[in-house]
Amino acid sequence: MNAATQSHAQPRPERDEAYNFAYLDEQTKRMIRRGLLKAVAIPGYQVPFGGREMPLPYGWGTGGMQLTAAILGAEDVLKVIDQGADDTTNAVSIRRFFARTAGVETTERTPEATIIQTRHRIPETPLHADQIMVYQVPIPDPLRFIEPSETETRTMHALNDYGVMHVKLYEDIATFGHIATAYAYPVTVNERYVMDPSPIPKFDNPKLDMSPALMLFAAGREKRLYAVPPFTRVTSLDFEDHPFEVQKWAHNCAICGSHDSFLDELILDDRGTQSFVCSDTDYCAQRVSQGRAEQ
């Protein structure tokens, strides 16, 4: 929990001049930027882009990194989280990558960041209008698990033909008695495109709806990017008699005591003793330091 002691952005690092600013070449950035403008204009639609090879394997956030590289400027403050944590390998590596190639300030504090690249979580601290979220996405098409052909799914998106998504959710209900999809829970954006919100827990889905921040998504291997503009209606698919619900816990966070954040389960010993802690390390650390200040 070293975020507790780091309440301010780290000093601006030296940029490695051997690389172009933020690693990617300018023509690639322009191509991604044009794609992003179209993605914003057609909320939830997956724009194909010429994904480049990045100096790390697919699945480690190559899509998100290409978007971050295309939008990042010298004045930006970058935060990177992986499963809510600022101090995991993937988050630390990506933060260091941009500190080195772009010389930008980085931070672990959600309110201080102007760009937040994320894998699998949306911060608990509410976002504001001057922030851009960049999501790393493995499989961008929510229909892919049902229909493997890109030609078919593209037609389904074009024809607004999403009945099969409800069939998938219904099969959950028929098998388990409730909608068992817990992450990458499909959403409808602005009453048109069905979109994969990336593998965030469904707990985070409501944060997408009418958010003041711009949300950008990219899949490096599949070479697709898409966007949810600020203040856009994002609704999770559900049924009248099985409305969408988010996860709830009977426990509080063992560190900060929060009862309304997304909790990770920890197994403490061989007898299966459980403990629960916040998945968002910055949120947890801020609550701890606030609690100390109040005492």
Next chain:
Amino acid sequence: MSAISTNAAAASAVAMSAKGMNATLLQPAFADPVLDAQRSFRVALKALAGPGVAQSLQSAQTPPRLDGLASASHALCLALLDIDTPLWLAPTFDTPAIRANLTFHCGCPIVSDRQNARFALLDGSQLHDLSGFDLGNDRYPDQSCTLLVQLPSLQGGRQLAWQGPGIESKNHVSLPLQEGFWAERESRNDFPRGIDVFFVAGSELMGLPRSTNVLFKALPSKGDA
């Protein structure tokens, strides 16, 4: 970084060697092509993600004056155009200076056929007829043409309310446009197909993506010409 000096040097070299018109035509572009392009793009992104709110480019990041182009139009062209983006120019902008500079700095093909353009540069007098521009198709709506519309000002017309993604409730916008534009836009907007527009005046720009719903009836016709 080195790209600028190369560009500027090349520009002056070409200008020197070509004794005729080119000597006066070619001008330097962004002072810092990497970061100025990024800043211009971010302003454009913000404008499109918040339709109806004017965003302005800081003078430090805009390119030197190019006759006939507003500084924001010039900056958008330099930031977004390259060899992959055929550009259509309205007659007002089809000048030797604009052709020479955009061809040189962006490398974009300039096309005479609207259908083949990915970007188009228009002025207010063109807006009654948007025929020919690519609207994308239902499977690839992103393949549509983006319009850059240069106006004398972003205010002074009939006030309309805009609604849709990027707008919390309603934005009241009074762009000085011919009435014909709205009918043209309406007739060509068949979401997800449609036209995305950047309105530009001086160093300011405003985005109008196809997803924005423009309300005509809800407002009293105050100041309606």
